[in-house]
Amino acid sequence: MSIAYWRERNRYYRILGSKCKECSAEFFPPVYKCRKCNSEKLAEQEMPKEGKVMAYTLSRDIITGFEDQEPMIIGLIELQNGVKMVAQIADASADQLAVGDKVKAVFRRVSVNGEAGQIFYGYKFVKIDK
Amino acid sequence: MKKVLIAGASLTKVGDHWNKSLLDLAVEAGSAALKDAGIAIPDQIVVGNMFSGFSSLQENLGAIIADSLMLQGTPALKVESSGASGAMACNVADSIIRSGQANSVLVIGVEKMRDMEPNDAVHAASLGESASFTQFFGISQTAMCALLTHLYMQEFEISRDELSVFPVIAHKNAVPAEHAQFRKAITITDVSRSMPVSDPLRLLDCAPVGDGAAAVVLCSENGQTKNAEAEISASAASTDSLNFFQRDDMFDFTATRRALAKALAFAGLSIKDIDFAEINDSYSSVAALSVEALGFSKRGEGVRDAKEGKFDLNGKIPISTFGGLKGRGNPIGATGVYQIVEAYRQLTGTAGANQVKNAKTGLLHNMGGIDSSAAVHILRRVG
Known part of the structure; x- marks a missing residue:
């Protein structure tokens, strides 16, 4: 997993997606072809770091390696540019959240590969205080 | 256009087969379906399975199942399409028969889930979603x-x-x-x-x-050994x-x-x-x-x-x-x-x-x- 993690680091660290050079549509995760106009002319594009919660779930359905984070709040988030993505929502309990809440991306520890293993980092989202 | 007939069928109970492996289940269903169809040697085997490599550290399912059924020499492959693997195995078998490449195909769908720890089973069932976009997180x-x-x-x-x-x-x-x-x-x-x-x-x-395996034998009109009913x-x-x-x-x-x-x-x-x-x-x-x-x-x-x-x-x-x-x-x-x-x-x-x-x-x-x-x-x- 380490090499794949290194390769994808910009996606995990900066939410680096794609922008179509023809129709300006933006995408995350990055695409091979524009999902709107089918163009192959694409540029890297960092996503905006703020958005709002469209839906969220308190999940106890946990993949190995994430046991210590159970239960996790997973949100469907619409970023300011309209791109939708799923991500963990941290630093909040489910009863502190509501659909429509504004959230921002933060850089966090995602998982730890055993006591002496690698630590994987990436984006999570937190609620923006009003 | 050739017809695709169902010549035989079999299945195992779905659930916790603590005492049976992926291969045990596949062979049980597969050999019962062949017996039901009255066919000893099918022209082809197609296996529907999503994550045998993850759950049982076993791939090359076509060959290992053919070998276990004493069908060495029969071409065999695995078809994977996440939760639709079983239906897609039938889809491939259907195409093989309609194309005229085979007159009889044994289709086996098999999954072994209970050899995994519960959270690994969650991961296995999620392997059909994006590795870097969702599984990583x-x-x-x-x-x-x-x-x-x-x-x-x-x-x-x-x-x-x-x-x-x-x-x-x-x-x-x-x-x-x-x-x-x-x-x-x-x-x-x-x-x-x-x-x-x-x-x-x-x-x-x-x-x-849960664990389980099911199998059907699909035939062309030339391949059937008795009059198929479906x-x-x-x-x-x-x-x-x-x-x-x-x-x-x-x-x-x-x-x-x-x-x-x-x-x-x-x-x-x-x-x-x-x-x-x-x-x-x-x-x-x-x-x-x-x-x-x-x-x-x-x-x-x-x-x-x-x-x-x-x-x-x-x-x-x-x-x-x-x-x-x-x-x-x-x-x-x-x-x-x-x-x-x-x-x-x-x-x-x-x-x-x-x-x-x-x-x-x-x-x-x-x-x-x-x-x-x-x-x-x-x-x-x-x-």
């Missing part, structure tokens, strides 16, 4: 589906108790089915108050974890965006709808010709979205139709006639083949207490991911 397929369920319930004003209707139908039909994992009737309240898994989805909204009238498939929220319409299972249209056109039938359906009821909400995409219900009205009895065993369109994914169980890559075996029983009048009266035409719907892969089969009684 620990996001399971159930969590993704929960988000869609929230939006679906909100959009169509569906209550918690309304959502609970599909598991109740599934469990009711599983009670008399000897091969079903959960032969216990449940109530709306049981579902609505079961343990939260990923809200709004609760334990009884979700198809269970045929595959159509086998069609389609795909859609991996992530449901990247679709133009999140509440339309487009892959399913496209596969259905292709299957009906190929068979020369309309949806009104369908007597019963095995649907991909992996989650309560997915069951509802499936009956809507399949044209049995209008948009947003799946749960209400279910509540009114439309999908009961004696209703207008019986679904999940042996319990479906929820009641019979969902050994993932095997599920599509279970559906074929169950429909075969319906069409040949051997469904026992689960028999749908005068069943002539059945529709089977199997899905990978959250409708990122979908397959639809139409089976008909012959003669």
Whole structure:
């Protein structure tokens, strides 16, 4: 997993997606072809770091390696540019959240590969205080 | 065009096969189906399986199963399409026969889930979602589906108790089915108050974890050794965006709808010709979205139709006639083949207490991911 993690680091660290050079549509995760106009002319594009919660779930359905984070709040988030993505929502309990809440991306520890293993980092989202 | 006939079928009980391996289950179902068909050596073996490499550290399933069945020399391969692997194995077998490349194909669907720790099983079932976009972050397929369920319930004003209707139908039909994992009737309240898994989805909204294998022998008219009683009238498939929220319409299972249209056109039938359906009821909400995409219900009205009895065993369109994914169980890559075996029983009048009266035409719907892969089969009684 380490090499794949290194390769994808910009996606995990900066939410680096794609922008179509023809129709300006933006995408995350990055695409091979524009999902709107089918163009192959694409540029890297960092996503905006703020958005709002469209839906969220308190999940106890946990993949190995994430046991210590159970239960996790997973949100469907619409970023300011309209791109939708799923991500963990941290630093909040489910009863502190509501659909429509504004959230921002933060850089966090995602998982730890055993006591002496690698630590994987990436984006999570937190609620923006009003 | 060549006909694709069903010459034999077999299945194992779905559940906790602590004492049987992936290979044990595949060989048990496969050899019983060959015996049922009266065929010693099929021209081809196609195995439907999603994650044997992950669950059992075993790939090359075609060769190891052929070898174990003493069918060395028979070409064999595995077909993988997430939760639709079983149906896609049948789809490939159907194509091989229609092309004239083979006169008989043994299709085996198999999945071994109980050799894994529970959280590994969650991961295995989520392998059909994106490795870097969701799995890396620990996001399971159930969590993704929960988000869609929230939006679906909100959009169509569906209550918690309304959502609970599909598991109740599934469990009711599983009670008399000897091969079903959960032969216990449940109530709306049981579902609505079961343990939260990923809200709004609760334990009884979700198809269970279980092992199993099912097998069918498909033949051309030249390949059969006795007069077959049922045929595959159509086998069609389609795909859609991996992530449901990247679709133009999140509440339309487009892959399913496209596969259905292709299957009906190929068979020369309309949806009104369908007597019963095995649907991909992996989650309560997915069951509802499936009956809507399949044209049995209008948009947003799946749960209400279910509540009114439309999908009961004696209703207008019986679904999940042996319990479906929820009641019979969902050994993932095997599920599509279970559906074929169950429909075969319906069409040949051997469904026992689960028999749908005068069943002539059945529709089977199997899905990978959250409708990122979908397959639809139409089976008909012959003669």
